[in-house]
Amino acid sequence: MSTMTGSEVSLSHSNMSETAKPSHANPQVKGDKSHGGEFGYVGIDAILEQMRRKAMKQGFELNLMVVGQSGLGKSTLMNTLFKSKVSRKSVKPDPEERIPKTIDIKSISHDIEEKGVRMKLTVIDTPGFGDQINNENCWLPIMKFINDQYEAYLQEEINIDRKKRIPDSRVHCCIYFIPPTGHCLRPLDVEFMRRLSKVVNIVPVIAKADTLTLEERDFFKQTIREELRANGIDVYPQKEFDEDAEDRLINDKIREAIPFAVVGSDQEYQVNGKRILGRKTKWGTIEVENIAHCEFAYLRDLLIRTHMQNIKDITSNIHYETYRVRRLNESNGHFSIQPSDHAAVPPKADGQHEEQPAVLQANGVPPQLEVLSHEL
Numbered sequence: 001m002s003t004m005t006g007s008e009v010s011l012s013h014s015n016m017s018e019t020a021k022p023s024h025a026n027p028q029v030k031g032d033k034s035h036g037g038e039f040g041y042v043g044i045d046a047i048l049e050q051m052r053r054k055a056m057k058q059g060f061e062l063n064l065m066v067v068g069q070s071g072l073g074k075s076t077l078m079n080t081l082f083k084s085k086v087s088r089k090s091v092k093p094d095p096e097e098r099i100p101k102t103i104d105i106k107s108i109s110h111d112i113e114e115k116g117v118r119m120k121l122t123v124i125d126t127p128g129f130g131d132q133i134n135n136e137n138c139w140l141p142i143m144k145f146i147n148d149q150y151e152a153y154l155q156e157e158i159n160i161d162r163k164k165r166i167p168d169s170r171v172h173c174c175i176y177f178i179p180p181t182g183h184c185l186r187p188l189d190v191e192f193m194r195r196l197s198k199v200v201n202i203v204p205v206i207a208k209a210d211t212l213t214l215e216e217r218d219f220f221k222q223t224i225r226e227e228l229r230a231n232g233i234d235v236y237p238q239k240e241f242d243e244d245a246e247d248r249l250i251n252d253k254i255r256e257a258i259p260f261a262v263v264g265s266d267q268e269y270q271v272n273g274k275r276i277l278g279r280k281t282k283w284g285t286i287e288v289e290n291i292a293h294c295e296f297a298y299l300r301d302l303l304i305r306t307h308m309q310n311i312k313d314i315t316s317n318i319h320y321e322t323y324r325v326r327r328l329n330e331s332n333g334h335f336s337i338q339p340s341d342h343a344a345v346p347p348k349a350d351g352q353h354e355e356q357p358a359v360l361q362a363n364g365v366p367p368q369l370e371v372l373s374h375e376l
């Protein structure tokens with residue numbers, strides 16, 4: 001399994017083939033340095049340009065889910081994230097129907113374009129999470145929604161006549177909004193993240209962080225990190241999926257900084273001649289993209305600028321794969337195939353697979369994946 005991405009691939013300049021004929025090996029690629037006359041140049045690095053062009057043509061897709069109590073600023077933050085109205089403002093519930101029977105999960109897609117790069121962003125809003133008096137099992141409809149998307153993908157994938165590009169509605173990342181209480185996580189937060197972190201990438205954030213003082217914020221962040229650790233909750237970026245020392249270095253910094261204390265706003269203001277997104281108060285304007293004010297920029301960079309491909313790769317290679325193997329094992333329960341030694345999915349470090357069927361419990365690994373995928 002590789003989570004290497006096009007943008008992360010770094011090919012050192014080729015000196016592999018001393019005998020390669022250089023004369024015709026200088027593809028005239030836009031933006032490429034001239035290698036004319038350079039002996040031994042094969043042009044392998046031009047693959048990057050090929051990948052770039054292919055990716056540009058296809059565009060990018062990201063499916064983000066936001067979860068948290070109403071009023072925590074989920075819609076506002078999504079609007080902030082993409083500086084456009086990508087998500088609807090929450091609607092005040094009608095007093096007659098204050099307790100909805102089910103959580104109504106809504107997806108809203110937007111096509112965004114920046115510097116010629118197209119991106120389809122889908123925000124999946126889960127209004128009403130944790131709003132009821134009894135919040136037991138309120139994670140269930142969300143878990144079901146996530147699994148339903150995996151199922152839809154699986155059904156497309158196992159079709160004999162499958163589409164070249166399977167429509168991807170899988171949830172790539174779930175942003176979980178923690179209320180800014182300054183105390184500790186609530187049992188509901190722990191329960192949700194403990195269960196959901198096994199099926200989806202979770203990025204916890206402290207909502208409305210402007211309500212906390214700097215000391216309160218640091219203390220709360222530290223408390224949350226300790227509680228996540230104590231409860232064996234592995235949020236994104238998961239340590240076990242770091243691929244090398246460089247990954248580990250970058251991701252350790254992120255792990256030390258989570259949960260990001262964010263402030264959202266879709267209002268623009270003029271500050272020192274610059275237009276900024278902010279929240280104007282009696283005592284000043286909070287600039288949401290200013291890292292001296294809040295950590296929104298860290299969240300945006302993680303989701304879009306530095307880790308988007310990795311978030312999608314982990315969804316596909318780990319979370320979806322785990323689901324796929326479980327489903328295929330279930331429907332092929334009568335097969336008695338010996339577990340193979342080489343796993344397609346690395347085992348979960350915490351070994352917590354209490355809700356998985358026995359075949360996964362043994363080693364947390366899909367033993368029959370290869371054989372079954374051929375059967376299909």
Ligand SMILES: Nc1nc2c(ncn2[C@@H]2O[C@H](COP(=O)(O)OP(=O)(O)O)[C@@H](O)[C@H]2O)c(=O)[nH]1
Nearest residue numbers: 070071072073074075076089090208262263264
């Ligand atoms: N103080 C503060 N208020 C916020 C923040 N983000 C949103 N709000 C306000 O909180 C209210 C609810 O926001 P909304 O985005 O609709 O919350 P949702 O129900 O979670 O989608 C609105 O009045 C927002 O203007 C924030 O970061 N700080």
Ligand SMILES: [Mg+2]
Nearest residue numbers: 074075089090
């Ligand atoms: Mg909302």
